[in-house]
Amino acid sequence: MARLGMVIDLKRCIGCNTCVIACKMQNNVPMGMSWTRVISEGSEELDGAVGEYPFLNKTYIPIACQHCENAPCVKACPVGATSKDDKGRVVVDYDRCIGCRYCMAACPYNARMFNWQKATRVPDFNYGDQAVPLRKVGIVEKCTMCKERTDLGLEPLCVEVCPAKARTFGDLDDPNSEVSRLIREQNAEQLLKEKGTRPQIYYIR
Amino acid sequence: MSNQGSYKLWLGATALLALLALGAWIYQLTNGLGVTGMNNVVSWGLYITLFMFFVGLSAGGLIVSSSATIFNIPAFKAIAKPGVILSTVSIILAALFIVVDVGSPARLYNLLLHPQLNSPLMWDVIVILIYLVINIIYLYLMTRPVPDEKKLKIVSRFAFPTAILVHSVTAWIFGLIIAREGWHSALMAPIFVASALTSGLALLIISLLLLNRYTQFKTDQKLITSCAGLLATCIAIDAFFVFSEVLTLFYPGRESTLHILSIMFSGSTAFLFWLEIILGIVLPFTILVFYRNREKTGLVAVSAILVIIGVFCKRAWLLLTSFLQLNISGSPGVMFGRHLPYVDSAVFPNSWVAQGSYLPTIVEIVIAVGLVSFGMFLFTVFARKMLLKQLITSKVAGQDQSLASEH
Amino acid sequence: MMEISRRNFIKAGALGATALGLSGGLLAQDKWLRPVSAGKDAQENVAFTYHPPNCGGRCSFKCTTRDGKLAKIEPNEWPDKRYSLICLKGLAEVERVYSLDRIQTPLKRVGERGEGKFTPISWEEAITTVADNLKKAHDTYGGSSILFAYSTGIDHPFQILAQILCAQHVVEAGIDMGIGNGYDEATGSYNVGLISNESTDWVNSKTIILWGNNYLETSITDSQFFFNAKEAGAKIICIDPIYTTTAAKSDQWIPIKPGSDLALVLAMVSLVLENNWYQGEYLAKNTSAPFLIRSDNQKLLRLNNSDEEVDNNPFLVWDEVTNSLQPYNDKNVHPKLEGEFTVDGIKVKTVFTALKENQRQYTPAWAADLTEIPEQTIRILAEEYALRGPAILGFGWGGADKWGDSDLTGHAATILGALTGNIGRIGGGVGIDTGHFVSWPADLSPWPLPEEFQIAPREMTTGDFPSKPNNVKVMVNMGNTIQQHFANLGKTAKWVDTLDFVVTIDPFHSTSVDYSDIVLPASTSFEWEYDIGNMLISRNHVLLQQKILEPLHQSKSDFQIEKEIAEKMGLGHYMPKTPADYHRARLDSPDPALKGITVENLIANNCVMRLNVPDEPYRQFMDQVYATPSKKLELYYEKLIEDKQALPSYEKQQETDPSNSLTKKYPLQFCQQRVKYLAHSQFANSLWIGQLFPGPRLEINPTDAKNRNLKDGDIVEVFNDRGKFRSTCKLTEIIRPGQVRHFEGWWSKHMSEGNFQNVTNDTFNPRQYKLAYGPVIPFNDTLVEVKKA
Secondary structure: OOOEEEEEEOOOOOOOOHHHHHHHHHOOOOOOOOOOEEEEEOOOOOOOOEEEOOEEEOOEEEEOOOOOOOOHHHHHOOOOOEEEOOOOOEEEOOOOOOOOOHHHHHOOOOOOEEOOOOOOOOOOOOOOOOOOOOOOOOOEEOOOOOHHHHOOOOOOHHHHHOOOOOEEEEEOOOOOOHHHHHHHHOOOEOOOHHHOOOOOEEEEO | OOOHHHHHHHHHHHHHHHHHHHHHHHHHHHHOHHHOOOOOOOOOOHHHHHHHHHHHHHHHHHHHHHHHHHOOOHHHHHHHHHHHHHHHHHHHHHHHHHHHHOOOHHHOOHHHHOOOOOOHHHHHHHHHHHHHHHHHHHHHHHOOOOOOHHHHHHHHHHHHHHHHHHHHHHHHHHHOOOOOOOOOOOOHHHHHHHHHHHHHHHHHHHHHHHHHHHOOOOOOHHHHHHHHHHHHHHHHHHHHHHHHHHHHHHOOOOHHHHHHHHHHHHOOOHHHHHHHHHHHHHHHHHHHOOHHHHHOHHHHHHHHHHHHHHHHHHHHHHHHHHHHOOOOOEEOOEEOOOOOOOOOOOOOOOOEEOOOOOOOOHHHHHHHHHHHHHHHHHHHHHHHHHHHOOHHHHHHHHHHHHHHHOO | OOOOOHHHHHHOOOOHHHHHOOOHHHHOHHHHHOOOOOOOOOOEEEEEEEOOOOOOOOOEEEEEEEOOEEEEEEEOOOOOHHHOOOOHHHHOHHHHOOOOOEOOOOEEEOOOOOOOOEEEOOHHHHHHHHHHHHHHHHHHHOHHHEEEEEOOOOOOOOHHHHHHOOOEEEEOOOOOOHHHHHHHHHHOOOOOOEOOEOHHHHHHOOEEEEEOOOHHHHOHHHHHHHHHHHHOOOEEEEEOOOOOHHHHHOOEEEOOOOOOHHHHHHHHHHHHHHOOOOOHHHHHHHEOOOOEEEOOOOOEOEOOOOOOOOOOOOEEEEEOOOOEEEEOOOOOOOEOOOOEEEEOOEEEEEHHHHHHHHHOOOOHHHHHHHHOOOHHHHHHHHHHHHHOOOEEEEEOOOOHHHOOOHHHHHHHHHHHHHHOOOOOOOOOEEEEOOOOOOOOOOOOOOOOOOOOOOOOOOOOOHHHOOOOOOOOOEEEEEOOHHHHOOOOHHHHHHHHHHOOEEEEEEOEOOHHHHHOOEEEEEOOOOEOOOOEEEEEEEOOEEEEEEOOEOOOOOOEOHHHHHHHHHHHOOOHHHOOOOHHHHHHHHHOOOOHHHOOOOHHHHHHOOOEEEOOOOOOOOEOOOOOOOOOOOOOEOOOOHHHOOOOOOOOOOOOOOOOOOOOOHHHHOOEEEEEEOOOOOEOOEOOOOHHHHOOOOOOEEEEOHHHHHHOOOOOOOEEEEEOOOOEEEEEEEEOOOOOOOEEEEEOOOOHHHOOEOOHHHOOOOOOOHHHHHOOOOOOOOOOOOEEEEEEO
16 A cells, blocks of 8 residues: 655745646646646745845745545545545546535645536647546546556656656655655645645645 | 416416526536636535525524424414425425536436445435425425324424534535635534524515415414514524624634635625625614514514525625635636637736636526526415415314314 | 626626537537546557757657647656756647647738738749749859848758858857857857856856856756755855846845946956955966066067967966066966066066956945945855855856846956866856756767858848848848847848848748748648658757657748758759758767767667767866967957957946936836746747746836836836837836846737837947957847836
8 A cells, every 4th residue: 555645845846837737738638727736935926926125035836636645525525536546646536526516615725626618628639648537527637646657657747847856756655765755854844734634745845 | 366367477487587597507517617607716606605595594494394393382383384395495496506506417326326424515415315305294294184293293303403404514514624714613503503594584484474465375463573583583693603703713813814804804705794794684683673673574574585685695705705715825826717718819818816706607697596486486386285275274273283282 | 896707797698599509518428428538549659859949958858649649748768867858848849839820831921021911822932932032142142142040949950051052141149149258268169158067067066156047947957957056065146136036046146236247247356356365376377367468569478579379479477486488388387477577678467467456446345336236245255256166157148148248247257267266177167057058069070062162251240230231132031030139120120121032931920920021831840751850969968850740731841941942943962862861971970979879879769869978067178278379268358458358347338327318218127038938939829838827028126116107917118219019017026126027039919019129229339349259239238118008
């Protein structure tokens, strides 16, 4: 039983959004939707900083599904369409989802996206990994930790492509893995820890 | 009947609105829920607001009706039937609002095939089903030519707690969610039950007054007055809970909570909040607290209407406020979930929102209005069948009942 | 108030028809109930290529096509795994290749130049027209009347045809060479100012100054080396007026007044001299610091007055041991660094002494005033650079480089590096340090052509064509050069209009296309008629392109277009038959770095092979042997004696200096910058990247905005005496008051009105005609005012 997780080094994240475009491509995510995002912490403008010139501060935070150990969305789903699988990923069964969107209300991270309309893809064909299932209107979707890749022992694409090497991926249950080591040695934090969701995505400042 | 013509007109009008709603729903099914004002930040809107609203109305109606039997209040027995009819119609409407809100209604059967008992929503499905069954049984028993008092007593012993439970479970759908600070509170269930009582009772009063006006089903003025008095008490209880909730949110001075309160007091949902407080609580209470006012049907009617508006506003601000602010703030925010096509290459559509916003679209309003009309249609049909046609028999039975209760 | 999304309110529209417009979706039962998993049965092909848009990346891609469509791009695996990289722009190619902005057929202009009205024509007609016009110009006016101008990032820029026609062949003259004009004179190694050490050497530095260098946005795929250096203990200092991402991630950010870089460098030089923080031995041994300046003509003292080579007529220095004049390259010489002497009645002083004298006026207080940086900060900066070495002084191409005094800044920076012994050192270097442009070189052989075919010497820097009489009659334009490579677009357009013939080759309908007579649709680097495409040396590897897609629409590859034009002109027999042929000839080189690298081997190795070079960062001058005539690091520039800039002296900016009365009318400095979302003007039309940010913005500090009654999102007009444009205003604290920023690269059609190049400064400094790269286009030396439109 693995517990797959990630450590993101916020010292290294330069907000380039390579992970966002990679995810879009790999998972055939249509226009108007993004499974992951990079925010400028506390800022109201895009790529903005906090403070007044020249006393400024800027931190980028990539946020997607936190694959929580105590996932509120898993508890909320009335039909069990969202569940935690044997590798510790929070996954969605697209065939079972009834589109009630309770999971979206339950997620503190706004990590879930709904198919409000028929997907528009530009370019107009299915791109990315063939193994990624197609989703349709009226159901929910989100980061799957690149299930199709991690099932094969690869890393999620966002981890592989990060140019600043800010992301590390591995098994949180293995004390010798790189992620476990980083969490121990670098005082890694979790987002919204006080909510008790126990995310499997950690952040280093 | 006094006006067969206007009765048919009434039925025709409500049916037409209901059909328009059906059309709108089909349009929504074809084009996706994107035709509503909901988005990835405010992912529930008018439909769920009305779902809560009607569960509350339903529960309120049934609580009043069953308390007639449980607490042995003979006066209330006379209004038990309209109460149960209201309750049944309301819960049907509530269920319908879920059906129109869900993104893949074709898969609703999954609720029965794969129930997850961890989910408060599933609890609600179960409770509502049980509740609906109880309602139907209750109606059936009540509409027998000779009502079986013993069976009625048993059923009401189940009905009363189920009614309280149904709205508490609905409350727990929100109250147990730690993600949204404005929802996560132990007071949710009491608030909902209190407002179920106020709104349900208010709706019952209005229905009785309408029945008084347009049909043979007359209710005693004194009964209306005591209902109004009960309503005043319930408003006070509801106000107490709301005050306690707001005080608890406000006192620690925590920034994120204060931000939620500022949205309620002076921000986007402020008009809903203040409408509830002023129109839904302060005004009606001030009117109804005086016995003399409670005797005037005009004032009672106005107060009841105000209460209903107030409770609807409460459902709305309760639902929406907690969606409006993101827990993790920072631009660009979240993609709100529509693809906006590029029509002018100099204008880049912006898919991101840093905070929630919501306005119901025409589709939502047509569906909402249509479903409510459908409810009115159903109530009219049931009332005609169960109240008026049995009017004569119940008068007889009522005499029997009062005789029986003296022993 | 609740934010009302009016479009939602209105979008629902009338129910009537739409409600009953039942699409197949609802009623098609199989769609309703079919499980959502997609089939895995589509035919997939994998091929390799690399990405050329000159962001400094040049990443190798593993491309998957499905049913003939480009479906997936992933980073390829390099022998040196650190470079198995990609960025958001490379990934977005899945969408951009299919962009609606693709020019689909050859076009012929039917309106005025600049109007953008075209009619589609056949390739036959297009090629014939081009060939005829080239032939006419060539035969009537000579080859130099044809100007081949290409954008950076075009890997096949018609070099062969230009050479055959003896035409002029230029890329971005006057751009990206400002600092180089100053630095390269000292090293003799003409590399447009590129620094001597590869960025993989940063881990060995203790102090890294990134000067006007937004590394983390412009060299995204090199950002790992920034952080590795930080983790290895380097202190990274960012000098920039704007709080960029690089500033945010550096250990220290020094906000500087735009255009005052020269003052800061000069002050640092003064501080190093005054505090004796310099490396005397290094200076004496490796530089021209001990050379002697004659007081009669300011030239350097040599053995005799002839023009002979240095070997026969060496520079003279004062030897400390023998207390006499000696040739500088004598084996046993110990040059005296400081001193004044009299030789044959002529007073001479060492370059070092002259430097000290010249520097006395450039005090930290003086610089603090001009740069608006506190004096103490300047002192500490100089101290850390000098004493906490090895140290890197790394400029970018968007800051100091685009001012009129950039050659002086480069010169002064070189002196600073020389004083502190940081040139030719592990973990050291001075120069342009951005993008991974510095790496082990390899010499590819040229395509064999008869000797009489030579590229014509450049008549003048391209920025002068609009204003000086010249021989150019025909322009062959590859990419968006008309917009990007000139300031003051209004003037540029007027000049283009006087040309006999303009042809543009571009995959996308960018701004430059509108000024052309014939437009040829080029394929992107993913599309080829041949199995093999372009080849490139980058980041110590040789990269090859395979065909990923057939050319889309009616486009042809650059190679094919060049070939067809040549064939039409009867010159086809000079051209390579296929790109593979071309590369075989290029790889047929004596350079040992290329040993064993052939087209076949490249294909067998997934199109990326490492050069045969050492497994360490590329470093120049480790042996302290320079390519100058003296073979030393030459700090004194004799060619600028007339201009009194043999040693750098402070010069005011032509337009933005506060003493210019124009600053009252136009108080804001305008800068255009490269940003992570674009690669110059490429990707401005990418819809995927367009989802991330809202389009062109004029960024302004909130205080400046408030004074002009501007709110976020207002349409504003940016104007000066040269022209104006309109954009949308964005208030942001990261911009310094007194400065406004606009991302470069936006095409005219993306702007509310006009083009941002309408306002830029195209004034040249005559001194720079003497320098290696000619005059710099001072894009940054632009004053504007902003008002609500």
